[in-house]
Amino acid sequence: xxxxxxxxxxxxxxxxxxxxxxxxxxxxxxxxxxxxxxxxxxxxxxxxxxxxxxxxxxxxxxxxxxxxxxxxxxxxxxxxxxxxxxxxxxxxxxxxxxxxxxxxxxxxxxxxxxxxxxxxxxxxxxxxxxxxxxxxxxxxxxxxxxxxxxxxxxxxxxxxxxxxxx
Amino acid sequence: xxxxxxxxxxxxxxxxxxxxxxxxxxxxxxxxxxxxxxxxxxxxxxxxxxxxxxxxxxxxxxxxxxxxxxxxxxxxxxxxxxxxxxxxxxxxxxxxxxxxxxxxxxxxxxxxxxxxxxxxxxxxxxxxxxxxxxxxxxxxxxxxxxxxxxxxxxxxxxxxxxxxxxxxxxxxxxxxxxxxxxxxxxxxxxxxxxxxxxxxxxxxxxxxxxxxxxxxxxxxxxxxxxxxxxxxxxxxxxxxxxxxxxxxxxxxxxxxxxxxxxxxxxxxxxxxxxxxxxxxxxxxxxxxxxxxxxxxxxxxxxxxxxxxxxxxxxxxxxxxxxxxxxxxxxxxxxxxxxxxxxxxxxxxxxxxxxxxxxxxxxxxxxxxxxxxxxxxxxxxxxxxx
Numbered sequence: 001x002x003x004x005x006x007x008x009x010x011x012x013x014x015x016x017x018x019x020x021x022x023x024x025x026x027x028x029x030x031x032x033x034x035x036x037x038x039x040x041x042x043x044x045x046x047x048x049x050x051x052x053x054x055x056x057x058x059x060x061x062x063x064x065x066x067x068x069x070x071x072x073x074x075x076x077x078x079x080x081x082x083x084x085x086x087x088x089x090x091x092x093x094x095x096x097x098x099x100x101x102x103x104x105x106x107x108x109x110x111x112x113x114x115x116x117x118x119x120x121x122x123x124x125x126x127x128x129x130x131x132x133x134x135x136x137x138x139x140x141x142x143x144x145x146x147x148x149x150x151x152x153x154x155x156x157x158x159x160x161x162x163x164x165x166x
Numbered sequence: 167x168x169x170x171x172x173x174x175x176x177x178x179x180x181x182x183x184x185x186x187x188x189x190x191x192x193x194x195x196x197x198x199x200x201x202x203x204x205x206x207x208x209x210x211x212x213x214x215x216x217x218x219x220x221x222x223x224x225x226x227x228x229x230x231x232x233x234x235x236x237x238x239x240x241x242x243x244x245x246x247x248x249x250x251x252x253x254x255x256x257x258x259x260x261x262x263x264x265x266x267x268x269x270x271x272x273x274x275x276x277x278x279x280x281x282x283x284x285x286x287x288x289x290x291x292x293x294x295x296x297x298x299x300x301x302x303x304x305x306x307x308x309x310x311x312x313x314x315x316x317x318x319x320x321x322x323x324x325x326x327x328x329x330x331x332x333x334x335x336x337x338x339x340x341x342x343x344x345x346x347x348x349x350x351x352x353x354x355x356x357x358x359x360x361x362x363x364x365x366x367x368x369x370x371x372x373x374x375x376x377x378x379x380x381x382x383x384x385x386x387x388x389x390x391x392x393x394x395x396x397x398x399x400x401x402x403x404x405x406x407x408x409x410x411x412x413x414x415x416x417x418x419x420x421x422x423x424x425x426x427x428x429x430x431x432x433x434x435x436x437x438x439x440x441x442x443x444x445x446x447x448x449x450x451x452x453x454x455x456x457x458x459x460x461x462x463x464x465x466x467x468x469x470x471x472x473x474x475x476x477x478x479x480x481x482x483x484x485x486x487x488x489x490x491x492x493x494x495x496x497x498x499x500x501x502x503x504x505x506x507x508x509x510x511x512x513x514x515x516x517x518x519x520x521x522x523x524x525x526x527x528x529x530x531x532x533x534x535x536x537x538x539x540x541x542x543x544x545x546x547x548x549x550x551x
Contacts, residue, residue, distance in 0.1 A: 028242070028307065035300070055286050055293050063296025064326060067303065071322045074307055074315060127285045128346055 006047055013040035031069045038062040050126045179261050179281055188223035190441045190502065195222065197503070198510045230434035238309055238427050245308035250428065250435035253301025256294045257442040263287045264449045265349045267459045267490035268466055270483040277487065279459075280349050287348045288340075291450060292333055295405060299325045301439070302407070302414065302424050309427030317423025321414040324520055325405055331528035332401040335394045338532075338539035339454060342390050348450075351387070352458030356465040358382040367549045384462040387455035394535055395455045397528050402447045403505065404524065408440055410512035413520055448501035449494075456497050459490035466490070 019033030038061045045054030124130050135143050192207060196219065199206025207219035215221075237246055267279035284290050299322060306318030343351050361381045365371045388395045404411040415423040425436045452458060460466065466486055473482035515523070 028245075032245075032304075039297075051284075052286055052289075055289050059289065059293040059296050063293060063299065064329060067296075067299050067322055067326055070300075070303060070307075071319065071326075074303075074319055074322070128289075129285075 002047060006044070009040045009043040009047065013037050013044065016040065027073050028070070031066055031073060034069070035062050035066050038066065049121050052126055052128055052131050176281060186445045186502075187438055187441045188227070189220075190444065191223050191226060191437075192220055193502075194441075194506055194509075195219070197506050201507075201510045227434070230431045233430035235430040235432060236427075238311065240310040241427065242308040242310075245304045246427070249301050249305040249308055250425075250432040250439075251301070252304065253298055254435045254439035254442070256298035256301070257439045257446055260291045260294050260446045261449070263290050263348055264446075264453055265352055265458060266494050267487055268349070268352065270470075270487045272480045272483040272487075277483075278349070279487065279491065283347060283349050285347065287346050288336065288450070288454065289346055291446070292329070295332075296325075296329055298439075299329075302436075305428065305436075306424035306426070311427050313420040313422070314424055314426045316420045317414045317416070317426065320416075320420075320517065321407065321424050324407070324411070324414060324524075327521060327524040328401045328404040328528075331524055331532055332398070332405060334529065335397040335401060335532040335535065336454065338394055338535045339387050339391050341536070341539050341543060343387075348453045348458070351454060352460060355384065355386050355457040356460045357385045358463065359385055364549060382463065384457060384460075386457045386462070391455070391535070391539070394532065395451070397532055397535075398455070399447070399451060399505075400523070401528060402450070403508070404520065406440060406443045406447060408444070408505075409509045410515050411520060412514055413517045416514065444502055444505055445498065447505065448498040451501055452494060452497040456501075459494040461489075461493055 016033040016036035020030045020037065023029035023033065038057060042054040042057040042062070045051070045057060195207040198204075207222040208216055210216070210219065210221040210225040212221055237243060262282045263280065263284055265278075265280035265283070269276065269278040271277075282290075302321040302325070303318050306314035306316070306321070339351075340346060343354050345351060345354075359382065360366075360379060361383050362371075362377075383389055407414050415425075420426075425433060428436065470482050470486050473485060476482075477485060
């Protein structure tokens with residue numbers, strides 16, 4: 001059951017990831033493929049007992065960030081206009097393909113050598129409580145630093161937007 | 167053991183869905199008619215039998231199914247077909263984490279009235295709800311219609327804005343209950359606290375003074391977090407896009423907004439999605455703020471214990487279960503009525519008003535609420551120690 005689900009989600013994730021780069025003519029199709037890819041990834045996280053991470057993946061990435069992508073696509077009204085312009089640059093395409101193939105090869109080699117069975121985790125792993133405890137005890141400094149970084153980002157965004165309004 | 171649990175919960179799930187959504191179309195018409203001094207739906211009849219207009223939902227369904235299902239030229243066919251489903255399915259599956267009652271032992275079975283008691287309960291509803299955004303957003307875009315596009319852009323902006331406030335308003339409640347599970351919240355809300363207990367802790371009154379123990383208040387979410395209750399309700403109603411937050415539909419400006427190009431049952435699915443979401447909102451608020459399935463000052467454990475000598479253990483549990491479901495549904499119905507009251511009392515907000523309410527009022531207030539709640543928890547811990 002678990003293995004079957006793993007294959008379903010993996011094929012979905014990889015297939016829709018290819019769809020993101022493959023659908024050159026429609027940015028909308030690319031963005032929607034990205035959503036499917038992220039949902040499939042969330043499924044994989046849940047299979048790996050990281051339920052909270054999977055849920056946040058759905059909520060933040062699929063449910064908010066890609067919605068913003070779609071929002072921009074709609075505002076600019078990019079409707080199959082071929083605005084990507086990748087067709088006209090064969091050298092770039094070739095370089096991209098070679099790099100991608102190399103990366104895939106190394107990744108596959110590494111993963112194949114580290115083949116492991118399904119994780120055997122104890123009760124309560126991946127729950128909200130466990131993640132909260134880990135974040136606020138062992139990794140509290142990282143959380144604080146991330147918070148400060150995000151705050152700086154928000155302030156920067158406000159300053160930039162305000163300049164435009166003024 | 168586990169199967170009986172799921173079957174009872176799924177039965178309630180189906181009951182709520184199938185019974186509430188159609189009847190709500192009737193309730194909505196009747197209530198708006200009452201509020202506007204009209205009679206309301208009373209024309210549909212079977213052989214002259216009108217049943218107060220209760221046949222109207224049936225007539226609606228027949229009308230919607232038999233209508234022509236048009237697909238405009240230049241539409242994205244797949245997305246145009248899929249959007250209504252993306253909009254309505256999340257609303258339906260949100261019910262999975264709603265507890266209609268506690269857990270009961272009867273005839274050797276362990277019955278829990280919650281389909282999926284997930285560890286991250288409420289977050290599941292938020293995550294599923296954020297997927298529902300696509301259903302409305304893609305609808306306007308896929309129809310190849312400029313009014314639809316405007317509706318889509320409004321929908322996406324509004325739903326993203328209120329999702330932020332939605333999550334943050336209830337953080338205070340999570341902090342107090344220390345859980346995201348709706349079932350655990352329900353159990354905790356059965357407890358009471360002594361209204362004047364702080365006098366004893368601060369030493370103003372001697373320990374064990376009788377009258378202090380008499381005045382108790384149930385630990386309902388709305389008592390502990392009164393302002394977030396209304397902020398959460400506001401954010402949820404904005405997410406649901408019904409009046410007064412229906413700028414994405416805005417009949418007077420953009421005709422019907424994002425679902426302008428839908429006809430027949432696909433249009434019906436959008437309507438159904440909205441009504442189901444009204445029930446979801448009510449159920450969620452009931453479970454989190456209004457004590458869920460519990461009756462104030464009457465905790466379930468002692469109640470079952472008191473009934474056991476009279477009815478026997480199995481029947482006592484069954485009685486408690488039936489009572490719990492009814493209490494839950496009564497609270498849900500009251501909240502549905504309240505939402506309809508708001509819908510028919512308020513005119514539509516202007517678009518900038520919707521945005522201002524979300525970003526400039528709800529968000530700062532909910533952030534302040536987190537700080538104040540944290541302080542409150544610390545003070546209570548200090549005093550009661």
